[in-house]
Amino acid sequence: MTTPTMAIKKTPKSTSTVQRARSRVLRSPLFGSTTALILAVIIFTVISPRFIAPGNISLILQQSVVIGILAVAQTLIILTAGIDLSIGAIAVMGTIVMAQVAGAHGPIVAMALTLVVCVVLGTLNGVLVTLLRLPPFIVTLGTFTAIAAATRLLAGSETFQVDGALMTFLGNTVSIGSFRTTYGVIAMFVVYIVCGFALTQTAWGRHVYAVGGNPAAATLSGVKTNRTILSVYVISGIIAMIAAWAALGRIPNADPNAYQNANLETITAVVIGGTSLFGGRGGVLGTLIGTLIVGVLRNGLTLAGVDSLYQNIATGVLVIVAVAVDQFLRGRTSR
Amino acid sequence: MNRRLSQRLLVAAAAFASTAVLFGATGCSADNAGGGGGGGSSDQVTIGLITKTDSNPYFVNMREAAQKAADAKGAKLVALAGAFDGDNEGQVSAIENLVSQGVDGILITPNSSSGILSAIKDARDQGVLVIALDTATDPADAVDATFATDNFAAGVAQGTWVKSSLDGKTPKVLLLDGTPGGTVDTLRHQGFIKGMGLTEDSPEILGKADTHGDQTKAQTAMENLLERAPDANAVYTINEPAAAGGFAAIKAAGKADQIVIGSIDGSCTGVENVKKGIIGATVMQFPGKMATSGVDAIVAYAKDGTKPKSGFNDTGSELITDHPVDGLESKDTAWGAENCWG
Numbered sequence A: 001m002t003t004p005t006m007a008i009k010k011t012p013k014s015t016s017t018v019q020r021a022r023s024r025v026l027r028s029p030l031f032g033s034t035t036a037l038i039l040a041v042i043i044f045t046v047i048s049p050r051f052i053a054p055g056n057i058s059l060i061l062q063q064s065v066v067i068g069i070l071a072v073a074q075t076l077i078i079l080t081a082g083i084d085l086s087i088g089a090i091a092v093m094g095t096i097v098m099a100q101v102a103g104a105h106g107p108i109v110a111m112a113l114t115l116v117v118c119v120v121l122g123t124l125n126g127v128l129v130t131l132l133r134l135p136p137f138i139v140t141l142g143t144f145t146a147i148a149a150a151t152r153l154l155a156g157s158e159t160f161q162v163d164g165a166l167m168t169f170l171g172n173t174v175s176i177g178s179f180r181t182t183y184g185v186i187a188m189f190v191v192y193i194v195c196g197f198a199l200t201q202t203a204w205g206r207h208v209y210a211v212g213g214n215p216a217a218a219t220l221s222g223v224k225t226n227r228t229i230l231s232v233y234v235i236s237g238i239i240a241m242i243a244a245w246a247a248l249g250r251i252p253n254a255d256p257n258a259y260q261n262a263n264l265e266t267i268t269a270v271v272i273g274g275t276s277l278f279g280g281r282g283g284v285l286g287t288l289i290g291t292l293i294v295g296v297l298r299n300g301l302t303l304a305g306v307d308s309l310y311q312n313i314a315t316g317v318l319v320i321v322a323v324a325v326d327q328f329l330r331g332r333t334s335r
Numbered sequence B: 001m002n003r004r005l006s007q008r009l010l011v012a013a014a015a016f017a018s019t020a021v022l023f024g025a026t027g028c029s030a031d032n033a034g035g036g037g038g039g040g041s042s043d044q045v046t047i048g049l050i051t052k053t054d055s056n057p058y059f060v061n062m063r064e065a066a067q068k069a070a071d072a073k074g075a076k077l078v079a080l081a082g083a084f085d086g087d088n089e090g091q092v093s094a095i096e097n098l099v100s101q102g103v104d105g106i107l108i109t110p111n112s113s114s115g116i117l118s119a120i121k122d123a124r125d126q127g128v129l130v131i132a133l134d135t136a137t138d139p140a141d142a143v144d145a146t147f148a149t150d151n152f153a154a155g156v157a158q159g160t161w162v163k164s165s166l167d168g169k170t171p172k173v174l175l176l177d178g179t180p181g182g183t184v185d186t187l188r189h190q191g192f193i194k195g196m197g198l199t200e201d202s203p204e205i206l207g208k209a210d211t212h213g214d215q216t217k218a219q220t221a222m223e224n225l226l227e228r229a230p231d232a233n234a235v236y237t238i239n240e241p242a243a244a245g246g247f248a249a250i251k252a253a254g255k256a257d258q259i260v261i262g263s264i265d266g267s268c269t270g271v272e273n274v275k276k277g278i279i280g281a282t283v284m285q286f287p288g289k290m291a292t293s294g295v296d297a298i299v300a301y302a303k304d305g306t307k308p309k310s311g312f313n314d315t316g317s318e319l320i321t322d323h324p325v326d327g328l329e330s331k332d333t334a335w336g337a338e339n340c341w342g
Helices: A002-010 A017-027 A031-047 A054-079 A087-105 A107-130 A136-155 A183-201 A203-213 A215-220 A225-250 A262-272 A284-303 A308-333 B002-034 B057-073 B088-101 B117-125 B151-165 B183-195 B215-228 B240-252 B268-275 B287-304 B333-339
Strands: A173-176 A179-182 B046-051 B076-081 B105-108 B129-133 B145-148 B173-177 B205-210 B234-237 B260-265 B281-284 B312-314 B318-321
Touching: A031 A284, A054 A087, A054 A179, A054 A183, A054 A203, A054 A225, A054 A262, A054 A284, A054 B088, A087 A107, A087 A136, A087 A225, A087 A262, A107 A136, A107 A225, A179 A183, A183 A203, A183 A225, A183 A284, A203 A215, A203 A225, A215 A225, A225 B088, A262 A284, A262 A308, A284 A308, A284 B088, A308 B076, B046 B057, B046 B088, B046 B287, B057 B076, B057 B287, B076 B088, B088 B105, B088 B117, B105 B287, B117 B129, B129 B287, B145 B287, B151 B183, B151 B234, B151 B260, B151 B281, B151 B318, B173 B183, B173 B215, B173 B240, B205 B215, B215 B240, B234 B240, B240 B260, B240 B268, B268 B281, B268 B318, B268 B333, B281 B333, B318 B333
Parallel strands: B046 B076, B046 B105, B105 B129, B129 B145, B145 B312, B173 B205, B173 B234, B234 B260, B260 B281
Antiparallel strands: A173 A179, B281 B318
């Protein structure tokens, strides 16, 4: 990513390799979040012997799938200095469309139509942001409200049971060696790998960072700013569809009232993962770690027998601590 | 360079320390709440309680009653909750985490009567006794037993009282419903309509709105409904906050004397509102009884494998009003104030 080059540029040539490696680690935007995750895992392992059991680790991953996938879309959008308050609502709309259509026209049509609906909604956000030059926060606040209501209308305020092997496929368990997990978990990792690769190894990825970091400079150096931003919103629609599919794998019921906090939970994961809300800095690896921190915290504190209210306090405090550490380290390294 | 590095290390160390303190602090409170040590839980009965949300006074009362019953039996209670009404994912995660923790039984007020069934099945397959509180699952035998209010009967009681209180006038009914699709909401709604002697498409029903049991939303909804049906004389409310919100709108419109309000819940605020004449009558539920019965059942199961009576166990309800009507059993607000929750 961008960090290694930065570290090498700033490190005096005389320092030893060890020192250079150490400063590179310390300057990494992932430093704070990775350490917090490791620390949390160590503490919970000490508190409860059940925590580190393979079954429990698998559980944490399964519980992270839907938010984890959506958080990738959120990361892409935040990297362009945007924000998407509607991403969870788009996914919920996706689950309703998928469940309704699957009942009437079979799974293949359902998947295709859901993809179309999610991409259209994502593109709508993108068009409003780029062509009309409206602030993403306002655009997606509006589309969130409208999409959530449209979802309830579409569902007739009912919950739909989902049938069909393909619809719930991502909920099926799979064994990797002795480790049992679900296809949804694998799908999540695939989404992270594909998007991580695209961000770090392609021209498109560099454009996304450039557009978020300094749009004026990006435009001057020939990046088609609007097209890049629009592409990110289109991709977020595709990712929302995958998340909808994963959600049906996890709970085979499409409920128009579900995932009301998904938008905020994805932002939480992105922020803990060290991606700057001002755009241009960060990445999906951090978001994965951020998602896992939240999952580990919720699972670990339950295992430790902690009341849910204390869990929310702990999550909230950790968000602030993680961001504070990250901000401090950033302030010292990059400016 | 070295100084800056060590400064940075210091900051990082400070942050970790504060995180550690945070974990330490929550760990302590867990021990206080649980009563016993975290480690040796094999001999102590552990009970998980999962409510729909953790802020609603109804569920707070349920949690407190469960804690009291657990303490009395020397059992440990872990209370969890969804983040909002309809948070199936949150409840499924809570079930999984409790099973992972090795609880003996789980008491749950399901957000969705069918959305969390596979998680419940997994829990039961691992020998965990699962009891539904307040809201039945669909199908009902997805859990080992249900301890709940007969919400249809509660709705019938509300409807019958409202109808009788109209003194033979033609009913002009407005409905402040709860959450669309909710089992409890649907049962109460249907019960009320039956108690009124009406059907879903009777012309006497002049309007309805979803309030999600929220006072503010109910007030807005009632303001709008009164614009449409200014001569309404009877109001159904899904719960007492909705009744309070509805009354605020009715009073502002100067129609307090013209409209009879019925409700369900039995919170202390609700009973107080019945006493003040804001609500004509309310049907009291007993969340504490549900929780206590549930805890007792799980402790009995953990001790010797005794299972509770399967299916629906009615925890009862009482009509509370200071204006009793003939042929309908009711208690006054003095009795209500002694037995209310919240």
